[in-house]
Amino acid sequence: MERSEDLKGLLNEKRANLETHILTTFDGKEMWYQEKRLQFKGIANITTDEWGVSIRFECENQKTRSLSGRWDVIIAYADHIGAQYCGWSLDFECPYPEWELDENKE
8 A cells, every 4th residue: 555655645746747848838839740750740638647647649641649747757858748658758948850751842
């Protein structure tokens, strides 16, 4: 039982440090989704709870993605949010512009 209480305390502490920043900085904003060599622009709709962060990432040209991460694996900076070990990240700037197709070449 003590381990469970310790985990709850850790998650509550991480939530207290990150939740307001994540919601005010990233929720409803246009961002770049990146996972492995896949990247595209869309809107991040974020919800939070005692477990962690859930994101519904919507894009016109791609299927909607459901992303999530528990509070202890979430990384949030001024222009970047991601989850350690999960493989996804969201950025305000295109992470790898050299991967973008030049539509004028075709």
